Structures are given as C-alpha cells and as structure tokens.
Amino acid sequence: MGPFEVPSIGLGCMNVSHAYGVPATSEAAERLLRTALEEGVTHFDTAALYGFGANEELVGRVLAAHRERIVLASKCGMTGVDGRRVIDGRPETIRRTADEALGRLRTDVIDLYYLHRLDRAVPVEESVGAMAELVTAGKVRALGLSEVSAPTLRRAHAVHPIAALQNEYSLWSRNPEQGTLATAHELGVALVAFSPLARGFLTSAPPDPGGLPAGDIRRGMPRFDDRHYPGNLLLRHELERIAGEAGVTLAQLALAWVVSRGPHVVAIPGTRSVSHLRENLAVLDAVVPAEALDAAGRVLNASTVHGARYNEAALAEIDTERCGRAG
Template structure:
C-alpha cells in the first residue's frame, strides 16, 4: 500500500480558532453510556487530555443535566486561555426529562446557567443542540447572536442540522461550526451538509466518529449495555442487526491490521480524510484510548486502506437505522438511505 500524509496534520479552523483536528467529546464522562465514571477518574481524563495537547473540549447543558459543564468548569477553568471551550443549548433536562426548547428566552437563561457552571465569562463556541421545530431557527440564532454581542459567546454553531437549516442560520449570523454525526456508518453529512459547510466556510465537527464505541477495540454488545445506556434504543445495536454489523467490523479490523493501525485509528483517519474542514471529537473514559485516538494526528494511513474501509461500511451496508423513529423525528439532518 502507498502511504499518505497523516490525515490530521496541521491545525484546522473553527471560526476564529485554530485547533488540532481531534478534540475531545466530553458527553460520556457524565451522560448517555451507562453509569458515569467517578469524578476523580473523569477529572484525570480531562487533565491528561490537556497534557496530551487537546485544545477543543465539547460539552452541553444536556450532558448529565448540567453535571458535565460543572465537571469541565472544575478542571478547565484554571487553563481557560489554553483551550477552545464548546457547549450547547436548546436541549436540556427539565424535571428529569429531556426537552428541546429553542425559544429565545430559554436560550438566554440557559447561557447564563452554562457560564456559571463552566466558571467562565464567555463560551468560545455555542451550538444550538437541536433545532426546535416549534421555533423558526432564525429566532433561535437571533437570540444567540445577542449573546455574541453581549460578549458571553464568541462564535455560534449548530448541531444535528441540515444543509438548508445551516444556510438559514448563517444568513442571520455567521455559523462557525456544524456538529453532526459522521463516521463510516453514519454518512448523513454526505447528503448535503459536507458541501454546504465548505461553501460557507463552516467547520464540520464529527461527533461519534467511532460509531458510539463500535469501531474500537472493545465494542459494546446488546447483552452488555447497561440499563440506561442510550445505545439500547439504537437499532444498530439491537439483536436483529448487531451480528451483521459485527461481521462488517471484523472485515474493517483486518484492513486496519494490514495498514498497521488500530481500528479506531482507521475510523478516525477516514473521517479526517474527507475534507480539510472536517474535525472529530471522539469521546472516551480511557486514558489509553485517548492517546490511541490522538496518535492518528501523526499517523499516515494508506489511502487504499481508507478507500477499502469506506466500501466495507457505509450507509448501504450498515444494518439498522441511526436512531429509532421517535428520535429521528426530532432531528433536522438529512436522512441517509436505509441508515436513517
């Protein structure tokens, strides 16, 4: 195989910021994947990420219903000038329930709450976590633009949004980043947002680039997922589809072995190779996996291996939808074939 330059070489831009191509998604330190780690372990992971050169840290009001922002505030406030701090609004916990609310008055209030939890005077990158179908996106972004004018936020982003919505939002206020799920098995950005982001000068920040742990050395299985793990509600992890997806994963593992990298590194290199405006924010609770992920920045994965990986697993070969129908109905992104 012919080696190609490292996919992550050099910084990538998000609005006014330059950051390494791999940041840290902090959700699973407080939320979504079963029981969160003990605070001391989570704090150690964040400090190690700082030591390893991570500068983009991504959180949200939803994660742990504020607990994740509090965690980042405790650990990162002393290092505020070294990092790009990203959070999200418009999807929060209310009385123990997950609520989408993009009303201007809600976004203003939750921004102040986030600033207090994060122990900072300003959030570098503030995303609208979900587009509220009851509120025109122009109204939500207009309120967030006021936060920029007030100095509480430096740049705006969207999450789980379509190309059409991105263009509407960008017409109200420049959008620095679009955070959508993008991985070998979730190709929705290829239906429009990848191109639209490039045209508008918007960074595409890929969340779940390792397919929610599926493309790692220790993939979860339906029988091992904790009771409150969100993957229990995702068709790709259920007993109907998971065995077929594991067979695809086995083939990817063989490609990674032939390329001299781990499966996670192959998957991350593939995402970063899609375009120079693409970044990735894998999450992890493991220091070893954190270092494995960051090593991709200096890794030259052969182009033939990336091409082969993209053919083995894509929206046509994956088994099961990205989310269940109830969740898909909440999301503004383009659907992608059978994969949802």
C-alpha cells in the same frame, strides 16, 4: 473552526457524564480531562444536557485554570427539566441556559456555542438571533448548530455567521454526505463530527448489546439490536483486517477516515479511558494509506450498514438529512 485553530481531533466530553451507562466517578473523569490537556487537546466539547449540567460543572472545575489554552464549546436548546430531556429553542430559554452555563463552566465567555437541536416549534432564525445577541453581549465568541440539515444551516448562516456544524459522521453514519458536508465547506463552516467511532463500535472493545446497562443510549438504537448487530459485526471484522494491514488500530483507521473527508472536518471522539484517549490522539501523527481509507469506506457505509442510526421517535426530533436505509 471559525476564528479558532484546533487540531483535527478534539475531545467530546459527554461520555463521562451522560448516555453511556453509569457515569464515570469524579476522580476518573477529572483524570481523563487533565490527561487530555497534558496530551495537547485544545478543543473540549460539552453541553448543558450532558448530566443535566454535571458535565459543564466538571469541565469548568478542571479546565477553568487553563481557560486561555483551550477552545471551549458548549450547547443550548436541549436541557434536562425535571429529570426529562427537553428541546427548547425559545430565545428566553437560550439566554437563561447561557447564563447558567457560564456559571457552571467558570468562565466569562464560551468560545463556541451550539444550538443543540432545532426546536421545530421555533424558527431557527429566532433561536440563532438570540444566540447572536449573546455574541454582541460578549458572552459567546462564535456560534454553531448541531444535527441540522443543509437548508437549515443556510437559513441560520444568513442571520449570523455559523462557525461550526456538529453532526454525527462516521463510517457507518454518512448523513453529512447528503448535503451538509458540501454546504459547510461552501460557507466556510467547520464540520465537527460527533460519534466518529460509531458509539464505541469501532474501537478495541465493541459493546455487548446484551450487557448494556439500563439507560444506555445504545439500547434504543437499531444498529445494536439483535436483528442488526450480528451483520454489523461481520463488517467490523473486515475493517479490523484493513486496519491491521495498514499498521493502525481500528479506532485510528475510523478516525483517520473521518478527518480525511475534507479540510474543514474535525472529530471529537469521546472516551472514559486514558489509554483510548492516547490511542485516538495518535491519529494526528499517523500516516494511513489512502488505499486503506478507501477500502474501509467501501466495507462500511450507508448501503452496507445494518439498521438505522436512531429509532423513528428519535429521527423525528432531528433535522438532518436521512441517508438511505440507515435513517
């Protein structure tokens, strides 16, 4: 991943502070991060947006003493302003956000700094140019992008080398296969797969859409609504059968599939559960038959999934390629 060597499974830290119902307690969140460190996780991913700064503060509080042992990733370009999520890729905003992040993370340098979203009002060259200045200033070591298309990746890479592209990638979100998976490989860019477990759908405890708390991001996602969720559950049952025959859990099958997509692909599943954390990390030592991975990919893919990954308003905000009927 750019100048860094990381295992193919890292930790996405968003879940404990943002988007999925009520945030975890400080005690539970700190326990999860410490356990991840003990279990050998070296790649931790956060963002200024998550908890509107609370997640960066958590990561800094828990991991600052172990800074030399980890690859620390965070993001700019999308933050909380007066209680609202705002996309802002202006150079002055990026510089300010970086300084704020360094303080919250209790570090002098961020290893990997992403542009969280492309601001359509600001050319990507201007945003990445400001981020490149952070590298020159010694505040950031490497740059990344998130939720962008292959053409945007190329434009950014021409301004400054891009170390990592973080896009959603899982059995049911195949958008990278429309261009960014191959382009990233060509340019020597790591593809960092977020939501590799389909926002909890491909775990031992899939969400009950009717019981999701107010504010849970999945309440607005078509794949979890009444029209589409029953059909997706039928596909999930078939995946459970494949996983059982392969001797792994459904989550392990799903993660193994993602990291098998190329030598440049790494995954950052998030969780609030220590047991799920350990289950996910066990993929690093698991041997999943290629036949099982192929079968899983045939069962759940862009052609078989029910519903788009985002609603139309959210899709309008992102720059990634759309993928068939799945958006």
